[in-house]
Amino acid sequence: MSRNGFEDFDIDCEKHGKGIAVTVCCHLVKNNGAPLGFIENSSEPGDFQGWCYACEHMFSQEEDKTERFRKFCNFSVICEECYRSIKEHHESNT
Numbered sequence: 001m002s003r004n005g006f007e008d009f010d011i012d013c014e015k016h017g018k019g020i021a022v023t024v025c026c027h028l029v030k031n032n033g034a035p036l037g038f039i040e041n042s043s044e045p046g047d048f049q050g051w052c053y054a055c056e057h058m059f060s061q062e063e064d065k066t067e068r069f070r071k072f073c074n075f076s077v078i079c080e081e082c083y084r085s086i087k088e089h090h091e092s093n094t
């Protein structure tokens with residue numbers, strides 16, 4: 001699977017300072033309420049992408065990371081520490 005133009009780069013997180021940049025879908029970032037599920041897609045070591053079940057459903061329909069899929073996911077870049085806490089929160093109903 002291709003990297004889709006997402007490169008590894010450092011991020012300066014408000015909470016955690018400089019860290020490794022990772023991407024998650026906009027739903028996971030915004031939602032702090034009910035867990036949305038968490039699909040981890042790490043096609044390469046150290047290259048993490050996460051998205052929710054709704055995005056996974058879209059992905060399985062599109063069968064690729066199409067324009068439509070990306071618009072739906074609207075990926076945000078966050079630091080790895082934030083990613084971990086988001087993952088913990090949204091995974092908790094699986």
Ligand SMILES: [Zn+2]
Pocket residue numbers: 025026027028051052053054055073
């Ligand atoms: Zn999503």
Ligand SMILES: [Zn+2]
Pocket residue numbers: 013014015016017078079080081082083
């Ligand atoms: Zn952070």
